[in-house]
Amino acid sequence: xxxxxxxxxxxxxxxxxxxxxxxxxxxxxxxxxxxxxxxxxxxxxxxxxxxxxxxxxxxxxxxxxxxxxxxxxxxxxxxxxxxxxxxxxxxxxxxxxxxxxxxxxxxxxxxxxxxxxxxxxxxxxxxxxxxxxxxxxxxxxxxxxxxxxxxxxxxxxxxxxxxxxxxxxxxxxxxxxxxxxxxxxxxxxxxxxxxxxxxxxxxxxxxxxxxxxxxxxxxxxxxxxxxxxxxxxxxxxxxxxxxxxxxxxxxxxxxxxxxxxxxxxxxxxxxxxxxxxxxxxxxxxxxxxxxxxxxxxxxxxxxxxxxxxxxxxxxxxxxxxxxxxxxxxxxxxxxxx
Amino acid sequence: xxxxxxxxxxxxxxxxxxxxxxxxxxxxxxxxxxxxxxxxxxxxxxxxxxxxxxxxxxxxxxxxxxxxxxxxxxxxxxxxxxxxxxxxxxxxxxxxxxxxxxxxxxxxxxxxxxxxxxxxxxxxxxxxxxxxxxxxxxxxxxxxxxxxxxxxxxxxxxxxxxxxxxxxxxxxxxxxxxxxxxxxxxxxxxxxxxxxxxxxxxxxxxxxxxxxxxxxxxxxxxxxxxxxxxxxxxxxxxxxxxxxxxxxxxxxxxxxxxxxxxxxxxxxxxxxxxxxxxxxxxxxxxxxxxxxxxxxxxxxxxxxxxxxxxxxxxxxxxxxxxxxxxxxxxxxxxxxxxxxxxxxxxxxxxxxxxxxxxxxxxxxxxxxxxxxxxxxxxxxxxxxxxxxxxxxxxxxxxxxxxxxxxxxxxxxxxxxxxxxxxxxxxxxxxxxxxxxxxxxxxxxxxxxxxxxxxxxxxxxxxxxxxxxxxxxxxxxxxxxxxxxxxxxxxxxxxxxxxxxxxx
Numbered sequence: 001x002x003x004x005x006x007x008x009x010x011x012x013x014x015x016x017x018x019x020x021x022x023x024x025x026x027x028x029x030x031x032x033x034x035x036x037x038x039x040x041x042x043x044x045x046x047x048x049x050x051x052x053x054x055x056x057x058x059x060x061x062x063x064x065x066x067x068x069x070x071x072x073x074x075x076x077x078x079x080x081x082x083x084x085x086x087x088x089x090x091x092x093x094x095x096x097x098x099x100x101x102x103x104x105x106x107x108x109x110x111x112x113x114x115x116x117x118x119x120x121x122x123x124x125x126x127x128x129x130x131x132x133x134x135x136x137x138x139x140x141x142x143x144x145x146x147x148x149x150x151x152x153x154x155x156x157x158x159x160x161x162x163x164x165x166x167x168x169x170x171x172x173x174x175x176x177x178x179x180x181x182x183x184x185x186x187x188x189x190x191x192x193x194x195x196x197x198x199x200x201x202x203x204x205x206x207x208x209x210x211x212x213x214x215x216x217x218x219x220x221x222x223x224x225x226x227x228x229x230x231x232x233x234x235x236x237x238x239x240x241x242x243x244x245x246x247x248x249x250x251x252x253x254x255x256x257x258x259x260x261x262x263x264x265x266x267x268x269x270x271x272x273x274x275x276x277x278x279x280x281x282x283x284x285x286x287x288x289x290x291x292x293x294x295x296x297x298x299x300x301x302x303x304x305x306x307x308x309x310x311x312x313x314x315x316x317x318x319x320x321x322x323x324x325x326x327x328x329x330x331x332x333x334x335x336x337x
Numbered sequence: 338x339x340x341x342x343x344x345x346x347x348x349x350x351x352x353x354x355x356x357x358x359x360x361x362x363x364x365x366x367x368x369x370x371x372x373x374x375x376x377x378x379x380x381x382x383x384x385x386x387x388x389x390x391x392x393x394x395x396x397x398x399x400x401x402x403x404x405x406x407x408x409x410x411x412x413x414x415x416x417x418x419x420x421x422x423x424x425x426x427x428x429x430x431x432x433x434x435x436x437x438x439x440x441x442x443x444x445x446x447x448x449x450x451x452x453x454x455x456x457x458x459x460x461x462x463x464x465x466x467x468x469x470x471x472x473x474x475x476x477x478x479x480x481x482x483x484x485x486x487x488x489x490x491x492x493x494x495x496x497x498x499x500x501x502x503x504x505x506x507x508x509x510x511x512x513x514x515x516x517x518x519x520x521x522x523x524x525x526x527x528x529x530x531x532x533x534x535x536x537x538x539x540x541x542x543x544x545x546x547x548x549x550x551x552x553x554x555x556x557x558x559x560x561x562x563x564x565x566x567x568x569x570x571x572x573x574x575x576x577x578x579x580x581x582x583x584x585x586x587x588x589x590x591x592x593x594x595x596x597x598x599x600x601x602x603x604x605x606x607x608x609x610x611x612x613x614x615x616x617x618x619x620x621x622x623x624x625x626x627x628x629x630x631x632x633x634x635x636x637x638x639x640x641x642x643x644x645x646x647x648x649x650x651x652x653x654x655x656x657x658x659x660x661x662x663x664x665x666x667x668x669x670x671x672x673x674x675x676x677x678x679x680x681x682x683x684x685x686x687x688x689x690x691x692x693x694x695x696x697x698x699x700x701x702x703x704x705x706x707x708x709x710x711x712x713x714x715x716x717x718x719x720x721x722x723x724x725x726x727x728x729x730x731x732x733x734x735x736x737x738x739x740x741x742x743x744x745x746x747x748x749x750x751x752x753x754x755x756x757x758x759x760x761x762x763x764x765x766x767x768x769x770x771x772x773x774x775x776x777x778x779x780x781x782x783x784x785x786x787x788x789x790x791x792x793x794x795x796x797x798x799x800x801x802x803x804x805x806x807x808x809x810x811x812x813x814x815x816x817x818x819x820x821x822x823x824x825x826x827x828x829x830x831x832x833x834x835x836x837x838x839x840x
Contacts, residue, residue, distance in 0.1 A: 183698050183706040186691055193684040200643055200681050201749065202667045202699040261686040 003255040007270040010253075010303050014277045021285040034157045038280065040165075046276030047164035048073070048223035050269055052243055053250040054175055055216030057268045060251050062209055063192040063260025064112055064119035068104070069220035069247060071130025073240025076101050076221035077228030078137040081145045090149040098221045104130070105217025109210035123213075127244070134236035144233040154230030164226050171219065176265055185263075188212060192260025246275055253303055274303065342405075344369045344532050345390075345421070345501050350399035352385055352556075359385040362399070363558045365551050367501060367532040372523060374543045374564070375536050377553035378576050378629065378794060383536055386553070387503055391416040391423050403501075422494035423503040430490055432479035437461035439478050440493045464492045468522045484515030488522055495526070502526065503534045508542055520546050538630040539811060540569055540834065552576060569834035573628075577796060577830065594618030594804065597655065598788045599640065599671070599757055604649035610635040612648050613814035615807060617757060617788045622779060624803030624820070625792045626829055632812040633792045634676055637759045640790065641673035642666040667700060669757075672750035674743075676761035676792070682746040685735035689725065690716045692734045693748045700753070719748035724774065740771030747775070758782060759790040764798060776802060796826045810836045 018025045018038070028037035052069050059066045076097045083093035104126060111122035156163040179185030190198045191205045198205055220240070228234045252258060253274055254267025278299055281287075287295045305311045343366040352360040360382045367373050377383050389396045392410030401408050403419060410416040413423065430439045437458045438445075446456040461474040468488055478486055487507050494502060504523075508516045523533055523546060537543055543550065544564060552559040552575050559575050567575075596619045605612030610632040617623050625633045638644045640651070642660035651658050653669045660666045663673070675681035684692055693716050694707050701707065707715075716730045723744040725737075734745055743763060750758060760779070764772040779789050779802050793799050799806060800820065806829065808816040815836050818824055 181706070182703055183701070184703040186687070186695070186698065187703050189687060190684045190691075190695055193686045194680075197681050197684055198695075198699075200641075200663050200673065200675060201696045202664045203695070204664065204699075208703070261684075 003264065004267055004270060006307050007253055007255065007267055007274060007303070010306070011270055011274050011277060014274065014281055014299075018277070018281055018284055025284070030160060033160055035160045035162070038284070040162065042273065042276050042280050043165045043168075044162040045279075046272055047162075047168045048226050048240075049243060049246055049250065049276060050168050050272040051171055051219045051223040051226070052216075052240075053247040053254075053268045053272045054171060054265065055212075055219030056244070056247040057251050057254070057256055057263050057265060058175075058179070058188055058212040059119070059216045060248070060256055060258060061188045061192045061260055061263035062205075062212055063195065064209065064213070065248065065258070066108060066123045066213060066216045067120065067244050068108060068123040068126035068130055069216060069223075070240040070242060070244045071127050071134065072101055072104055072217050072220035073224035073227060073243055074134035074234075074236050074238075075104065075130055075137065076224030077234040077239050078134045078143065078236050080150070080225055081143040081228055081234035082137055084145045084147050084150055085143055090147060093150070094153075094225060097225060098218060101217045101221030101224075102214050105214035106210060108217065109213030112213065113206040113209035131236065134234075134239070136236075138234055138236040140236070142233050142235045146232065150229050151232055152229070154226040154228070155232075164230075167222060167226065171222065172265065172269065175215075179265070184208075184211075189261055189263065193262070247272075249300065250275055253300075253307070255307065341368050341370070343367055344404060346400075346402045347386075347390060348400055348402075350386065350389055350401075351397045352382075352389055352394060353397050358556055360389065360396075360556045363553060363556070364561075365390075365534075366561070367534060368549075369500070369530045369532050370527050371548045372527055372533045372535050372546050374547035374550035375534055375553070376543070376550050376572065376576055377559075381553040381576070382556040383553060384505070385556075387423065387505060387534070387536070391421060391503065417494075417499075420498055420500040421503065422499040422501070423505065424487070424490045424494050424507055425505050430478055430486060430493075432486070433477060435475050436465075436472050436478050436481070436489055437474040439489055440464055440474070442493070461492075464495065465489070467495065468492055469525065470522075482515065484511050484518050487511065487515075487519060491522065491526075495531075499531060501532045501534065503536075505536045506538065507535075508537055508539060516542060538628055540572065540628070541811070543572075544569065570831050573830045573834045574827075577794075577826075592620070592804070594621045598653065600652045600655075601640065602650050602652075604639055604646050604651060606635065606639060606644055606647045609644065609812065610639065611813045614649075615814070615817075617790060619756070619788055620783050620786045621805070622783045622789045622791055622803045624799035624806040625790065625809060626796055626799050626806050627809030627833055629794065630812075631809040631833075632814070633809055634761055635812070636807075636809070636814070637673060637675075637761050637790060637792060640666070640757075641671055641759055643673065643675075664699075667696070667753070670753065670755045671757045671759065672696075672753055672755035673759040674746050674750060674761060674763055676765070678739075678742055678746050683734050683742055685733070687734060688731050689720070689734050689737070689745055690730035692745050693719060693730075693752065696749050697752055715752050716748075719751060723748055723778070743775070744771065747778070755787065757788045757790065759792075761792045762794065763791075764793060764795070772798075796829050800824065800826060800829070808832045 025038050028035055028039060030036065052073070056066060056069065079100055080093045080097040083096055084090060108123050108126060111117045112119050152163055154164055158166055179188065187203055187208055190203060191208055195205060224240060227239050250271035251268050253271035254264055256263040256267060278296055282292050282295060345367040347363070347365040350360050350363045363382065363386060365386065375383050375386065385394070388394045390401065391413045392415055393413060395409070408419060410419065440461040441457055446453045446460060458474050465472055465474070468491065470488060472481065472485065478489060491502070507519060511519065527533060535547055547564050549561060549563050551561045554576060597616050598619045599617045601613065601615045603612040603614060613636065625636060627633050639646050640660065642662045642665050645661060651660055658669055660669070684695065690712060694712050698707055720728050720730060725741050725744050734742060737745065747763065763775050776798065779791060783789055791799065791802055803820050805820055806818045806824065807814055808818065808829065810833055816832050818832065
């Protein structure tokens with residue numbers, strides 16, 4: 001896969017940078033029956049972002065965008081913690097929280113596909129209102145729960161592996177199955193690549209769009225459970241704050257075009273890992289806190305530039321002459337009709 | 338009739354695009370105070386000529402003279418400043434702004450750096466009154482009809498001291514009354530000595546308003562004629578390019594069609610096509626003939642459910658059917674290859690294989706993927722049968738040539754084994770070899786009992802393939818002609834030109 005090349009190169013460079021500053025960076029040990037090490041931390045803390053970004057990938061592949069996932073993260077955690085604090089079972093709490101997320105996602109999908117509101121506006125509604133909903137659920141307080149079973153989701157281990165990482169693997173596996181083994185992926189790419197042609201080929205694009213928004217919200221819901229479980233509390237204000245932007249960034253770094261069409265789940269996972277590694281790097285190489293955001297911005301800019309074929313062409317001056325005829329020419333020929 | 342000295346002369350204009358000679362030695366003269374029609378079929382080079390004139394493209398060869406002085410415009414803005422204004426087919430205005438803002442956008446009268454609204458309204462009203470329009474210039478443009486909007490666009494074009502006004506299909510979205518209103522304005526401007534270059538696909542309108550016409554075909558000049566001296570039949574013949582050779586018909590013996598497959602009764606859609614009745618039998622090839630914009634595509638879209646019909650009903654195989662969506666039509670095994678394969682057919686980012694199985698997959702839903710072996714078998718068979726090149730199913734469809742892209746779309750529908758195949762301009766813009774292959778395929782399908790609705794701007798092709806020909810003009814189905822020995826391209830052209838009035 002050629003298009004995974006650049007994100008992979010960037011990730012390797014970042015990891016190498018870390019090894020340079022922290023020689024023990026790659027060491028993984030087993031302590032108390034748990035895998036332990038910097039790489040494991042990156043996977044563990046990156047798990048919610050990977051989940052949200054996976055859902056976002058499918059939404060973006062249809063040519064849409066979902067800004068509400070951060071709020072859904074907060075709502076999911078808030079509802080689950082509220083239920084547990086009211087002595088509901090962990091399974092009931094998780095099921096209710098994820099059920100609500102599905103409904104919220106279907107609402108987004110309905111606004112986009114059923115009513116025809118632009119995705120950015122349709123999901124902005126829930127992005128803003130969802131924070132309010134989360135605060136309503138928590139009563140404006142931070143709900144703290146004390147449940148060992150709930151704690152497992154974000155903080156537990158199974159067979160030495162962090163439970164969150166296992167959840168990510170499971171969701172990634174299911175998503176890959178639905179999209180690549182079944183025909184969902186092709187239909188999503190078709191709708192995102194050319195909506196009118198897809199309609200004329202008999203594809204029910206509404207159902208597909210509804211499904212991807214519901215899926216994105218479900219992924220965000222699971223991420224929300226993970227985040228609140230990890231700290232055993234729900235914070236309606238700050239849980240999942242700005243995670244939608246990181247998720248969009250992860251999708252873009254992974255090589256999926258914001259215009260829709262072809263998507264790459266592997267690229268998205270790489271993108272999310274790059275973002276998480278970057279955060280770790282900032283701490284491990286001791287970037288001063290006041291320049292952290294600037295440092296991140298510089299790296300992301302570099303990644304995006306190196307991903308762009310036209311930038312690479314200009315910067316490296318290769319393939320300049322042998323490039324295939326640019327679409328601009330075709331455009332001109334067509335308008336003579 | 339003495340022709341006054343031309344205000345604008347274009348001579349020997351040539352323009353080459355990669356792989357296409359868009360214009361080759363074209364001349365155009367515009368005299369002050371005349372309406373000059375620029376005529377030609379789709380792709381004849383009208384738009385390119387206008388774009389060369391207004392500085393969108395530089396000309397490769399030839400000269401442009403304005404008032405006897407050679408000019409070469411680098412941009413539409415320069416052309417406009419020199420007095421050549423253009424109003425395009427789609428109204429390029431901001432409907433949410435007021436009429437006055439639209440007329441004077443970019444040149445608002447200012448005082449102390451701020452917009453002088455009072456003067457702006459007065460100036461806009463003055464410009465509109467020149468067109469005998471009195472509008473509330475502070476009302477949003479959207480509160481007026483399309484015709485008024487079109488005239489606001491003209492008013493904006495005339496604000497600069499225009500001597501040449503180019504109207505590129507200004508009437509295509511107007512109704513008869515609105516067209517009359519527009520013509521009144523055009524006549525008034527003509528009296529003021531402005532030269533108007535008018536492009537329209539509606540022949541009646543050309544004959545009503547224009548004084549002279551220049552005809553292009555395939556990027557070449559056919560000639561310049563006085564409208565009063567050229568009959569409609571002659572015009573159509575010159576636009577299409579007459580070939581009087583005997584035509585080889587692909588269908589040998591006459592066949593009897595007695596099993597109706599699709600019957601449309603008074604099917605219509607306001608603004609697109611007037612109610613028509615049409616019956617297509619099993620195994621029958623029905624040709625749709627007519628100029629561009631005459632309603633050919635609209636009929637196809639109604640029969641496929643791509644647009645909703647406003648009136649009338651459809652029966653499939655004798656039973657009433659509702660074709661509200663493409664899916665419903667596909668359920669009745671109707672397939673539609675659209676005219677614009679880039680916009681309505683292909684998914685450019687997907688591979689040849691994915692594009693071919695797309696419709697089949699859509700009918701199965703996403704939970705039941707077409708097994709990979711079956712995909713490879715079907716795709717392989719059609720790539721071979723239609724000679725799609727390169728014969729690699731994993732190639733991105735965007736990289737294929739036009740003819741091969743067309744075959745990919747065809748293959749997508751053929752694997753569904755349709756009972757009615759609607760082909761809208763399937764041979765446009767593809768090379769001769771691919772063209773013959775597609776024609777042969779149509780004949781084979783018909784022999785196998787598939788009904789085909791065949792739309793093409795090339796009358797020879799329609800004649801060669803069809804068992805009967807439906808003639809369209811100005812969004813009306815005007816005649817149905819059996820394709821017998823007496824039907825020739827001349828008769829067809831005659832019918833298109835006369836609107837079936839004397840047949």
